[in-house]
Amino acid sequence: MKTQVCIIGGGPSGLLLSQLLHLKGIDTILLERHSREYVLGRIRAGVLEHGFAKLMREAQCSERMDREGEIHEGFFIAHDGRLDRIDLHKYSGGNSVVVYGQTELTRDLYEARERMKGNVIHNxxxxxxxxxxxxxxxxxxxxxxxIVRIDCDYIVGADGFHGVSRKAIPKGILREYERVYPFGWLGVLSRTKPVSPELIYAKHERGFALCSLRSQVLSRYYIQVPLEDSVEDWSDDAFWAELKRRLPAEVAARMVTGPAIEKSIAPLRSFVAEPMRYKRLFLAGDAAHIVPPTGARGLNSAASDIYYLYHGLVDHYQKGDNQKLDGYSDKALARVWKAQRFSWWMTSLLHRFPANSPYEDKLQDTDLAYLMSSDLAKGSLAENYVGLPF
Incomplete structure (x- = not known):
């Protein structure tokens, strides 16, 4: 087989790039080691930057997102028994985010590739x-x-942290930066009415909590747990009881609970690989970088990679101009590191770190108090949360 761009990884990054390139007449073959059903069974984040939503519209995959997605112009931070709202619309110059599950976004991209007879090979x-x-x-x-061979002009590795693409870059070339956090997130998906129309990030002495949603009848909740915990350690009743302890009384009182339809524990990690290009190979998404989910930057950072790579490949094939392709790694990494900083800061602000000294705990409290007292600080948070410009 022969193609112009061979994409490894059938998650949202690879599918989005394949779809965008197809619309510009650039041929791709996409390889995925799992089945389509397996990929669609993965539960992931659902907060999309306004720039990501715009990219989905350009890819002609936004109809359901625009119809069913929740437009959020703010979120809450719970602390010291009360709720404070961060007005994203006000502090970011009129921007917002779209809450739309990654599973649904991936489904939309798969259907678009199928509709356009895109070459997606599973298993x-x-x-x-x-x-x-x-x-x-x-x-x-x-x-x-x-053994099947695919000849191509370029290879795009969008196959995640454990994929083969990053490992193909020589060790003397690749540099890796990593921080592993001493806790994880226990997440529960339930078919219940969300406790809040907007997300609630909770800082509590017992640990972090997050109240999120996928729709008006589907809720996603998280609590910080030790790394050594397993899903089997947490019954549904134990999870709901602990979640309520970490929320203000008024929020806990109105929470609707129900059986978990999905339950998992995700460890938290910050990771960046440099460079994101080696010769004819480009890395994108989790293959090159991972952030803690606290600031909702993971999927959105992948989208910015795809934006830069898409425009670089279009310029190459349509104009014979390689400037954007040659600058891809530096351009993508500049935005990636800003997302890393924001995710690290949000994680440091809201989680309980067991090894912290009383001094460090006081600084954490002071950082949050400053945020709540400063419009400039809220503006910085809002600017990063809705998404920095591509």
Whole structure:
């Protein structure tokens, strides 16, 4: 087989890039090691920057998002038994975010690729990147007993933190930066009415909590737990009781509880790999960087990668101009590190760190108090939360 761009990874990043390039007449083949059903079964974040929403519209995949997505112009921070609202619309110059589940977004992208007869190949095994330093790279994978070869101009690795793409960059070239946090998030999805029309981030002496939603009948809640905890340690009743303890009484009193339809624990990690390009290989999304979910930057950082890469490839194929492709890594990383800083700051502000000294706890309290007292501080938070310009 032969294509212009071979994309590895069938999550939202790879699908979005494939869709955008297709609309510009650029041929792609997308490889995914899991089934479509498996990919759509993964529960992920659902807060989209206004820039991401605009990119979905450009990809002609926004009809359901625009119809069913929740437009949020603010969120709450719960602390010391009360709620304070961050007015995103006011402090970011009129911007907002869209709350729309990643699973649904991925479903929309899959349906668009299917409708346009995009070449998406699932259940591939033993994917290997070959000759990426040459002008004629190719990808091989195993399908049953056959080894299939795809010749291409460029390879895009959008195959996540554990994928093969990043590992194809020589160790002497690749630099990795990482911080692993001493806790995780226990998340529960329930078919219940959300406790709040906007997200609630809660700082409490027992640990962080988050009240989120996927729709008016589907709620997503999280609590900070030790890394050694497992899902089996937490019954539904124990989860709801602990969540209520970390919220103001007025919020806990109106919370509707119900059986968990999905429950998982996610460890928190900050990670960046540099560079995001090596010869004919480009990295995008979790293959190159991961953030804690506190600031809702993970999926959105991937979208900015796709924006830069999409425009670079279009300029290359339509204009013979390689300036944006050549600058991709530096441009993407500049925004990635800003998202890293914001996610680290939000995580540091709102979580309980077991190893903190009383002095550090006081500084954390003071940081939150300053935020609530300063319009400039709220403006900085809002600017980052709705999304920095691409």
């Amino acid at each position: 591939v095994e033993d994917v290997y990147l070959n000759d990426i330093a040459s002008d004629a790279p190719y990808v091989t994978y195993r399908a049953g007993d056959r």
